[in-house]
Amino acid sequence: MKNSIVQSLALAGILAIGLSSCGSGGDKTTPNAANDADKQILGAGATFPYPLYSKMFSEYGKTSGIQTNYQSIGSGGGVKQIMNKTVDFGASDAFLSDADIKSMPAEVVEFPTCLGADVISYNLPGNPQLKMTPEIIAGIFLRNITKWNDKKIAAENPDAKLPDMDITVAHRTDGSGTTFIFTDYLSKISDDWKTKIGAGKSVNWPEGELGGKGNEGVAGMIKQTPGTVGYIELAYALQNSMSIASVKNAAGNYITPTIQSTSLCANGDIPADTRISITNSNVDQGYPISSFTWIILYKEQNYNNRSKDKATNLVKELWWMIHEGQAQTAPLNYAPIPPKAVAAAETILKSVTYGGQPVLQ
Amino acid sequence: MKNRWRVLENKIFVRWLSIAAITTMVLLLIFFITLLISSWPGIKANGFGFLWGKTWDPVANHFGMFPFLIGTLITSFLSLLISAPFSIAAALFLGEFYPKGLIPNIFRNVIELLAAIPSVVYGFWGLYTVAPLVSKLEMKMHMPAPGVGIFTASIVLSIMLIPYSVSLIRQVISMTPVALKEAAYALGSTRAEVITKVIIPSNISGISAGFLLSLGRALGETMAVTILIGNSPELPHNIFSPSYTMASVIANEFTEAVGDVYLSTLIEVGLLLFVVTTIINLIGRLIIKKVSY
Numbered sequence: 001m002k003n004s005i006v007q008s009l010a011l012a013g014i015l016a017i018g019l020s021s022c023g024s025g026g027d028k029t030t031p032n033a034a035n036d037a038d039k040q041i042l043g044a045g046a047t048f049p050y051p052l053y054s055k056m057f058s059e060y061g062k063t064s065g066i067q068t069n070y071q072s073i074g075s076g077g078g079v080k081q082i083m084n085k086t087v088d089f090g091a092s093d094a095f096l097s098d099a100d101i102k103s104m105p106a107e108v109v110e111f112p113t114c115l116g117a118d119v120i121s122y123n124l125p126g127n128p129q130l131k132m133t134p135e136i137i138a139g140i141f142l143r144n145i146t147k148w149n150d151k152k153i154a155a156e157n158p159d160a161k162l163p164d165m166d167i168t169v170a171h172r173t174d175g176s177g178t179t180f181i182f183t184d185y186l187s188k189i190s191d192d193w194k195t196k197i198g199a200g201k202s203v204n205w206p207e208g209e210l211g212g213k214g215n216e217g218v219a220g221m222i223k224q225t226p227g228t229v230g231y232i233e234l235a236y237a238l239q240n241s242m243s244i245a246s247v248k249n250a251a252g253n254y255i256t257p258t259i260q261s262t263s264l265c266a267n268g269d270i271p272a273d274t275r276i277s278i279t280n281s282n283v284d285q286g287y288p289i290s291s292f293t294w295i296i297l298y299k300e301q302n303y304n305n306r307s308k309d310k311a312t313n314l315v316k317e318l319w320w321m322i323h324e325g326q327a328q329t330a331p332l333n334y335a336p337i338p339p340k341a342v343a344a345a346e347t348i349l350k351s352v353t354y355g356g357q358p359v360l361q
Numbered sequence: 362m363k364n365r366w367r368v369l370e371n372k373i374f375v376r377w378l379s380i381a382a383i384t385t386m387v388l389l390l391i392f393f394i395t396l397l398i399s400s401w402p403g404i405k406a407n408g409f410g411f412l413w414g415k416t417w418d419p420v421a422n423h424f425g426m427f428p429f430l431i432g433t434l435i436t437s438f439l440s441l442l443i444s445a446p447f448s449i450a451a452a453l454f455l456g457e458f459y460p461k462g463l464i465p466n467i468f469r470n471v472i473e474l475l476a477a478i479p480s481v482v483y484g485f486w487g488l489y490t491v492a493p494l495v496s497k498l499e500m501k502m503h504m505p506a507p508g509v510g511i512f513t514a515s516i517v518l519s520i521m522l523i524p525y526s527v528s529l530i531r532q533v534i535s536m537t538p539v540a541l542k543e544a545a546y547a548l549g550s551t552r553a554e555v556i557t558k559v560i561i562p563s564n565i566s567g568i569s570a571g572f573l574l575s576l577g578r579a580l581g582e583t584m585a586v587t588i589l590i591g592n593s594p595e596l597p598h599n600i601f602s603p604s605y606t607m608a609s610v611i612a613n614e615f616t617e618a619v620g621d622v623y624l625s626t627l628i629e630v631g632l633l634l635f636v637v638t639t640i641i642n643l644i645g646r647l648i649i650k651k652v653s654y
Contacts, residue, residue: 201619
C-alpha cells in the first residue's frame with residue numbers, strides 16, 4: 001500500500017512538472033509560436049557525416065537562430081523518414097536508387113555536402129610504407145592473395161621488407177556507407193568481385209575473413225594482430241595515426257589518401273542530379289576509394305502544411321552548408337566538395353520551390 | 362468498519378498484483394505477434410530453407426541463418442561450461458563456507474559488480490586484452506591467429522555470466538536445511554562429502570535454475586560477442602574459428618538494412634532467437650523437474 005502511495009505521488013509530481021513546463025513554455029511562445037516552429041529543422045540519416053553535421057548546425061545556429069536536430073539513425077532510416085515526410089531533410093551515404101526515387105511520394109532532389117574516403121590499413125613488422133594496385137586490393141579481399149610476400153605485392157613494393165606471413169583480412173561487419181564505398185570500388189575494378197560479391201552496405205564476404213564492429217572494431221583487429229589488413233574511414237585512420245597504403249588510381253598514379261586527394265577524386269564532371277559514384281574516377285591526383293555523402297529533400301516544399309518561412313530557413317541553411325559551412329570540414333578530417341560539385345548543388349537548391357515559386361530568390 | 366477496509370485493501374492489493382502479472386504476459390505475447398507480423402515478408406520470401414541455409418548474401422537477397430544458429434548455440438553453451446566450475450565454487454565459498462563476515466561480503470559485492478559493467482566495456486577489454494593472449498596461444502598451436510573467434514567470445518561471455526549464476530546458487534546453497542547437513546556429519550561424512558552428496562543434490566533444481574538464467578543471458582548477449590566473435594557467417598571448424606551469432610547479425614545490419622525482404626529477414630532472425638530461447642528454457646525446466654526430488 002505504501003508503495004502505491006509513493007507511486008501516485010511520483011506520478012502526480014511528473015504531471016505537475018509537465019503541466020508547469022507546458023504553461024511557462026506557452027506564455028513565452030504564444031506571440032510567435034509559428035515563428036519558433038519555423039526555426040526548428042529536423043533531419044535524419046547517415047552516421048558517417050554526423051560529427052560534421054552537428055558542428056555545422058551548431059555554428060549555423062549561432063548566427064541564424066535556427067535550431068537543427070539531426071538524428072544519425074543510418075542512411076536507410078534517413079531515406080525512410082524523408083519518404084514518410086517525418087523529417088525536413090534526409091541524409092544518405094549512397095545516392096537514391098531508381099527504385100527509391102519511384103517509391104517517393106513526390107519529386108525529391110539530392111546534393112552532396114562533403115566527401116569521405118576508405119583507407120587500406122595494415123599491421124606489418126617494421127611498418128613498411130606499402131603501395132597497392134587495384135589488382136592487389138581485389139586479390140587480397142577475394143582471398144586470392146594470401147601471403148604478404150606474394151609476388152604481386154613484392155613487384156610493386158621492391159623496397160619494403162615483406163614477411164612470409166599469412167594475410168588476415170578484416171572488414172566492417174555493421175552495415176555502413178564505409179562498406180558500400182569499398183565494395184562499390186571493388187566492383188568497378190574487379191569483374192570477379194562484381195559477379196561473386198557485388199556492392200552493398202553488407203555483403204557476403206569470402207570465407208575466412210573477420211568482421212569487426214565499427215571503425216574502432218576493425219582498427220582494433222588490425223592493431224592487435226600482425227599480418228592483418230582492413231579498410232577504415234579516412235578520418236578515423238588519420239586521428240589514430242594508422243599505417244595506410246597508397247593506392248594506384250585509374251590515371252595510373254599512386255595516391256596517398258589525404259583530405260586533398262579525396263576532394264580531388266570528385267573533381268571530374270558531375271551530372272546535374274549529382275547522382276554519381278566517384279570511386280575509381282580518373283582524376284589525375286584523386287584518391288580512388290572516395291565518395292560523396294548526400295542530403296535529400298523534397299523539390300516542392302509546400303507539403304504537410306509547412307510554412308514558407310520554414311522552407312526558406314531550410315534551403316538557406318543547406319545553402320550555407322555547401323558554402324561557408326565547408327570551412328568546418330578539414331578540421332574534422334572530412335573532405336570539402338570541389339567547385340564543380342558546389343556549382344551542381346547550387347543549381348539544385350535554386351530549383352527547390354514553394355507553391356511553384358523558387359524558395360531562393 | 363476497520364475490518365471491511367482491510368478486506369478492501371487486500372482486494373486492491375491482489376488486483377494490482379494480478380494486473381501487473383497479466384500485463385507482463387500480454388506484453389510478451391504482443392511482442393511475439395508483432396515479430397511474427399513484421400517478419401512475414403521475410404518468412405514468405407525465404408521459406409523453410411532459411412533454417413538450414415548457409416549463405417547470407419544481402420546483395421542478392423539470399424538468406425540462410427544456419428551458421429548464426431550454430432554460432433549462438435556454441436558460444437552460449439561453451440561459455441556456460443567455462444563459467445560453471447567457477448560459479449559453483451564461488452557460490453559454495455559464499456553460501457556454505459563463509460556466509461557472513463566482512464571479506465565474504467566484499468567478495469559477494471565484487472562478483473555482483475561484474476553484472477554492472479556495460480557489455481561494450483567487456484567487449485573492448487576482450488578485444489585489447491584477451492584476444493592478443495588467445496592469438497599467442499593460436500600461434501603456438503600453428504594455426505591462423507586472429508585472436509578473435511568463438512573461444513575468445515566464450516571466455517569473456519563466461520565472465521559476464523558468473524554474477525547471474527552465483528547470486529542465485531549462493532542463495533539456494535545457504536538455505537540448505539541445517540538438520541540435513543548435521544545428519545550427514547553425524548554419519549561421519551567429511552565436508553567434501555557433505556557438499557557433493559548433500560548440499561549439491563538437495564539443491565540441484567535451484568542450481569540448474571541459476572545456470573538456466575545465465576544461459577538465457579548468454580543467448581541474448583549482443584555487444585560483447587559482436588566485438589569478439591569475428592563475425593563470419595560460416596560453420597566453424599574448431600572452437601578457435603570465427604563465427605557469428607543471431608543477436609550480432611541483427612545489431613550489425615538492422616540500422617542500414619534497405620529493402621523490405623532484407624529488413625523483415627532480420628526481424629525473422631529475432632523471432633527465431635525468441636523461439637530458440639523459449640525451447641531451450643522449456644527443455645531446461647523439464648530437466649530441472651526430472652532431476653529434482
